[in-house]
Amino acid sequence: MANQGHHTPWWKYFTFNTDHKVIGIQYLVTTFIFYLIGGVLAGGVRTELATPEVDFVSREIYNSLFTLHGTIMIFLWIVPAGTGAFGNYLIPLMIGARDMAFPRLNAIAFWMIPPGGALLIGSFFVEPPQAGWTSYPPLSEIASNSGQIMWILSLLILGTSSILGAVNFLTTILKMRTPGMTLYQMPLFCWSMIAASILILISTPVLAGALILLMFDIVAGTAFFNPTGGGDPVVYQHMFWFYSHPAVYIMILPVFGIISDVLPVHARKPIFGYTAIAYSSLAISFLGLVVWAHHMFTSGTPGWLRMFFMIATMIIAVPTGIKIFSWVATVWGGKIELNSAMLFSLGFVSMFVIGGLSGVMVASVPFDIHVHDTYFVVAHIHYVLFGGSVFGLYAGIYHWFPKMTGRKLNEPLGITHFVLNFIGFNMCFLPMHWLGLQGMPRRVAEYDPQFTFVNQICSVGSLLLAISTVPFLINAIWSWIGGKQVGANPWRALTLEWQTASPPPEENFLENPVLWSGPYDYGIDNVHRDSDKPVEELLSEVQGNAR
Amino acid sequence: MNIPNSIVTLIAGIVLTLISLWYGQNHGLMPVAASEEAPLVDSLFNAMMTIATGLFILVQGIIVIAIIRFRRRRGDTSDGPPIDGNLSLEIVWTAIPTIMVLAIALYSFEIYNAMGGLDSAASGSGRNNPELAQKPGSAIAAPMPKERDGEDLAAGVGASPGREGSAADVVVDVKGMQYAWIFTYPDSGIVAGELHVPAGKDIKLNITASDVLHAFWIPQFRIKQDAIPGSTNQLRFHPQKIGDYPIICAELCGAYHGVMKTRIIVESPEEFQQWRQERIASSETDNNQLSMLAPSEKTPSDAEYASRYVEEKMGIDQQVLQQLH
Numbered sequence: 001m002a003n004q005g006h007h008t009p010w011w012k013y014f015t016f017n018t019d020h021k022v023i024g025i026q027y028l029v030t031t032f033i034f035y036l037i038g039g040v041l042a043g044g045v046r047t048e049l050a051t052p053e054v055d056f057v058s059r060e061i062y063n064s065l066f067t068l069h070g071t072i073m074i075f076l077w078i079v080p081a082g083t084g085a086f087g088n089y090l091i092p093l094m095i096g097a098r099d100m101a102f103p104r105l106n107a108i109a110f111w112m113i114p115p116g117g118a119l120l121i122g123s124f125f126v127e128p129p130q131a132g133w134t135s136y137p138p139l140s141e142i143a144s145n146s147g148q149i150m151w152i153l154s155l156l157i158l159g160t161s162s163i164l165g166a167v168n169f170l171t172t173i174l175k176m177r178t179p180g181m182t183l184y185q186m187p188l189f190c191w192s193m194i195a196a197s198i199l200i201l202i203s204t205p206v207l208a209g210a211l212i213l214l215m216f217d218i219v220a221g222t223a224f225f226n227p228t229g230g231g232d233p234v235v236y237q238h239m240f241w242f243y244s245h246p247a248v249y250i251m252i253l254p255v256f257g258i259i260s261d262v263l264p265v266h267a268r269k270p271i272f273g274y275t276a277i278a279y280s281s282l283a284i285s286f287l288g289l290v291v292w293a294h295h296m297f298t299s300g301t302p303g304w305l306r307m308f309f310m311i312a313t314m315i316i317a318v319p320t321g322i323k324i325f326s327w328v329a330t331v332w333g334g335k336i337e338l339n340s341a342m343l344f345s346l347g348f349v350s351m352f353v354i355g356g357l358s359g360v361m362v363a364s365v366p367f368d369i370h371v372h373d374t375y376f377v378v379a380h381i382h383y384v385l386f387g388g389s390v391f392g393l394y395a396g397i398y399h400w401f402p403k404m405t406g407r408k409l410n411e412p413l414g415i416t417h418f419v420l421n422f423i424g425f426n427m428c429f430l431p432m433h434w435l436g437l438q439g440m441p442r443r444v445a446e447y448d449p450q451f452t453f454v455n456q457i458c459s460v461g462s463l464l465l466a467i468s469t470v471p472f473l474i475n476a477i478w479s480w481i482g483g484k485q486v487g488a489n490p491w492r493a494l495t496l497e498w499q500t501a502s503p504p505p506e507e508n509f510l511e512n513p514v515l516w517s518g519p520y521d522y523g524i525d526n527v528h529r530d531s532d533k534p535v536e537e538l539l540s541e542v543q544g545n546a547r
Numbered sequence: 548m549n550i551p552n553s554i555v556t557l558i559a560g561i562v563l564t565l566i567s568l569w570y571g572q573n574h575g576l577m578p579v580a581a582s583e584e585a586p587l588v589d590s591l592f593n594a595m596m597t598i599a600t601g602l603f604i605l606v607q608g609i610i611v612i613a614i615i616r617f618r619r620r621r622g623d624t625s626d627g628p629p630i631d632g633n634l635s636l637e638i639v640w641t642a643i644p645t646i647m648v649l650a651i652a653l654y655s656f657e658i659y660n661a662m663g664g665l666d667s668a669a670s671g672s673g674r675n676n677p678e679l680a681q682k683p684g685s686a687i688a689a690p691m692p693k694e695r696d697g698e699d700l701a702a703g704v705g706a707s708p709g710r711e712g713s714a715a716d717v718v719v720d721v722k723g724m725q726y727a728w729i730f731t732y733p734d735s736g737i738v739a740g741e742l743h744v745p746a747g748k749d750i751k752l753n754i755t756a757s758d759v760l761h762a763f764w765i766p767q768f769r770i771k772q773d774a775i776p777g778s779t780n781q782l783r784f785h786p787q788k789i790g791d792y793p794i795i796c797a798e799l800c801g802a803y804h805g806v807m808k809t810r811i812i813v814e815s816p817e818e819f820q821q822w823r824q825e826r827i828a829s830s831e832t833d834n835n836q837l838s839m840l841a842p843s844e845k846t847p848s849d850a851e852y853a854s855r856y857v858e859e860k861m862g863i864d865q866q867v868l869q870q871l872h
Contacts (some may be wrong), residue, residue: 059802132799138776139759139833141802227777234775269627270620273637298762298773298797300780303665304801307656314648320636321644328609329636334627335619345602353606360648364595365653366588366662367761369704369771373762373797437576441797444805447792492624523629 005406006257006505016111018103019506023110024089027080030113032160034076035442037121041069041468045464052449062445068120070133071151074247077118078389082254083162083200083226084110086396087169087193089404093504094187096178096513101171105164112161114161117152132443134240137233140241149218152211159204166200169193175339178512179387186273187495187519192257192276195285199246203253203288207243210236234299241292249288251385253281255392256323259345262399263327265493266342267334270520273326280319287316297368313363320356324349340414344395347422355380358433376436382429402490406502407483413475419467428462495519564603581792581813582768583785591658596695598647628675640712656798663694666705671789704782715751715783717744723761723774725800726807737826742794742811744786745819755779765811773798
């Protein structure tokens, strides 16, 4: 019966369930709903910016639209989707474990997300916070106080959830691998989760510190960051970015892992440079901790400090470059199956390159002084977090959907989704580079009329992006209910999660899985590629051929 | 690799280099360069654009070629060749980016130094720099401003290397407030809502804010500095092209952040002197601060400007104001 998928009754997804697979899907669906909400807010922003005047929403509401858009997309979509959803679903399966190390803690971490999200969205209806997702004081201390406090409390809850998740990921990866699996036999997604979890553990507490001090300033009238009482607003910026720059890597590292696992399967070739990719994740994790002040080149930081942070930031291009070149070398010479998962993966690589190149540019102090806080930076972060993280998350969804549901997503709809998404994304964000260089600052509800036409292109692009979500939603819902049923391993993949039924039974494996090959040994032997055979049969076949 | 293949690769490499070099110089993405600092930043940006264009075409080109050449044929269930690495190739693509980013870092460092970013007087050590206090002003036409170094200057962009330690030709105190910039010329007491500066001179701004963070940005000059309540940052620059340029607030400062704009007017030194004299004369006859703050007649949002003040300072109900608009 092992090849027969194990389907969890639908109501279990609404309970305090400790099965990592249920939790992973709970994370994925919840965060995707927040993604849609964040997208609606972005739609509001782009609608307002279709004309140079303020005519769609009031200035205050406009500011709260982009404040909540940024906060939701980061803290309720990309961070919990990359780590919470994929980390929870995949790690135990990939390392042959029966569950996460701390299943109950895991469920608690998930169940902190809905109240955190409700608090954040509730703030919009109480008194919309309007100081941006960075919430720099003194503005955040004087504008919409009650909304700002809800924003702070929400982030404290979400940050705690993130820390609990990271403890779980690290312990699970280090302690619960199936007997015989060394660190170097793990899929690269696990390496990237080690790197991301370390970052979460080191940096999130500092954000909590900053937010608690900010709250004291608002509630108790202290003056940690309030200059009228002798406080220093720049100290908040240091503390905030000590978390929020690593947060960028927390958002991209799991996706790096996803890409490293999706590309070899659909290119039918081993990953190129396993060790280099694994170590570069750790290098990015370490370097990511010492670059935060590159967000503050115009904040009055001393010249020598700016030089240090400039060089440290630019060096990150090296491990990132290693990954990009390795991925390109992985697909080169393979047998590329251009399905939705592969399209989104290759889309990820090509879009992330643009974000990476503009990232090196904004690291350069003299250039950053010109483009800091302009649309150039808006373009840059979206190429990294949308063209990067979101494309990668989509690739992961298309790739692992058969594992989660036992059914494939529909390919024509998936390709439509990709094409619309790719065109809309570039139409929306590519022109923003020009806007920023020419003189349009970010976070403005009204702008110089000379920028009208280009802003309208961006707005049309954002509309296309919104439309592109429709085929995906139809596809996901329809395929989940009545999509084409597939066997345990429709992609003929080699990583362990595919060596059990789809969806996997409770406790994942009937017995500790045996490693019959490395995770990426494509082109080496063809014994176990037949997805129609039950897992036991495959196992006995392989054990018969044991090397 | 056979010979025709290497020739194709070689030609592709040459074409890619030529395209990158051409586009790096001719992208036309930057606005007019109107200060001495702007061409420095632009040359750095051009260098980075050249490298970025090359890498962009290289990576995207390889991906597109791979998709075309290595598509799985229908019915082919075999795998690609089991190549899992190549040490020399990996060393090359680690070493080349390392050299490139170090080169960009070094170039950025040079440019930043040339702009005055590493002037010790502007790097936080200005407070106790005895040399500065003793240095007499260099011979310049404009009257010597009272230097305020040594008080509470925080970091910013200071004097370019040749001018370190020397006083600026024109000093202006800049204050950002919701939602306007106030410019005070300490030597003459002039207070203005627009910034008048003489072309070709060394200008020093002491930038601060009275309420929340703002950022002083002139895109055509490629300079920006945050205005931080409670501390003063200096920004030195050299306007070159005569004309009007926008001064934009680049740091979110509240609801009307998007309209916190004014102008910098770069004039010939004679015109600047004339403006200065007129301003001094008018302030002697008219002590009303508000008349000196009068924004330009050209600014279309004068009425809006005033209403904003009412709203912010007098606490008139937001809703009432919205109904009025």
